[in-house]
Amino acid sequence: MGITTGSIVAVDRGNFESAVIATSHERPVLIDFYAKWCGPCQMLGPLLEQLVQEYDFVLAKVDIDRAQDLANQYQVEGVPDVRLAVAGEVLPGFVGALPEPQLRELLETRLQLHSALATGLNEVRAAVAADDLACAKTHLDRLFERYPNHPALTLEAARFLVYGSRFEDAEKLLQAIDVRQIEHYSPAQALIELIHLQQAACSETGSDLDPPFAKAIHFALTEDYDRALPLLLEIVSASRKYRSDGARKAALAIFKLLGADRELTQRYQQELMLVLY
Incomplete structure (x- = not known):
C-alpha cells in the first residue's frame, strides 16, 4: 500500500532515550503516560493501539507507577497524558481521553501521517469505480487480514457486496457493526x-x-x-x-x-x- 504502520513499546527510564528520543528522529512517537487504575486510560489505550495499526508512528507506553521519575521529569499531573516526540523534542499533546475522530485529526494534521487503512479503502473504491471487481476483492481480502474487525472496512465490504447485488450478504455484514x-x-x-x-x-x-x-x-x-x-x-x-x-x-x-x-x-x-x- 506504500504506507508502513507503527509499533508499540513499553518504556521506562532505561530505554526512554533509545525508544523515544532516538526513534523520534526517524518517525513520530506518541508517549502515553498512563496508569492501570485510571478509567480514561483504559478508554484511550485501545484506541491508540488500534490507530498504531494504521499510521506510521511509535506508541510509547509509560506506566507512571513504574516510571515515576519520567512522570516527574515531564511534570505529568494527570493521566492519560499524551506527549508527542518529533526530531528529538518532546512536545505537548493532550490530557484526557480524546474521541477517535480527534485522535485521527491530531495524527494527520500535526504529524502529517496517513492511514494505511484509508489508503487501502481508496484503492478498493478506485477498483470498483473502474468496474474491476476482482481487483477490489483482492484489496478487501488483504485489508481483512490486517483489520479483521474494523467497522470502516466492514462498511466498505458491504458496499462492495451491494454493488454486486449481494444484498443479503451485505446486510449480514452490516448487522455486525455495533x-x-x-x-x-x-x-x-x-x-x-x-x-x-x-x-x-x-x-x-x-x-x-x-x-x-x-x-x-x-x-x-x-x-x-x-x-x-x-x-x-x-x-x-x-x-x-x-x-x-x-x-x-x-x-x-x-x-x-x-x-x-x-x-x-x-x-x-x-x-x-x-x-x-
Whole structure:
C-alpha cells in the first residue's frame, strides 16, 4: 500500500532515550503516560493501539507507577497524558481521553501521517469505480487480514457486496457493526434501510411511481446520489403514502450515508422540508 504502520513499546527510564528520543528522529512517537487504575486510560489505550495499526508512528507506553521519575521529569499531573516526540523534542499533546475522530485529526494534521487503512479503502473504491471487481476483492481480502474487525472496512465490504447485488450478504455484514461504533453504526443502518427498500421495490404496486422509485433506489445503492435525491423528492411530493413513505425514508438514509456536513445533504434536506411542510 506504500504506507508502513507503527509499533508499540513499553518504556521506562532505561530505554526512554533509545525508544523515544532516538526513534523520534526517524518517525513520530506518541508517549502515553498512563496508569492501570485510571478509567480514561483504559478508554484511550485501545484506541491508540488500534490507530498504531494504521499510521506510521511509535506508541510509547509509560506506566507512571513504574516510571515515576519520567512522570516527574515531564511534570505529568494527570493521566492519560499524551506527549508527542518529533526530531528529538518532546512536545505537548493532550490530557484526557480524546474521541477517535480527534485522535485521527491530531495524527494527520500535526504529524502529517496517513492511514494505511484509508489508503487501502481508496484503492478498493478506485477498483470498483473502474468496474474491476476482482481487483477490489483482492484489496478487501488483504485489508481483512490486517483489520479483521474494523467497522470502516466492514462498511466498505458491504458496499462492495451491494454493488454486486449481494444484498443479503451485505446486510449480514452490516448487522455486525455495533451501536457503540458510533461513527459507522448510523451509515450501516442507513444502508440496511436502502437494501430493504430495494427489496420492496422489486414488487410492483401498480402505481406510476414504481419505475421512478426503483430507479431512485438503484441510484442510491450505487452511490449516485445526485440522481437519486431529485427522484425521491418528486415521489414524496406526489404521494407520502406510496410504499409507506418509502421515498422520504430513502432520502433520510442517503443523508446519513453522506453525513450532515455535505453540501448535497444540506441542500436536499432544505428541499425535502419545503416539500413536506
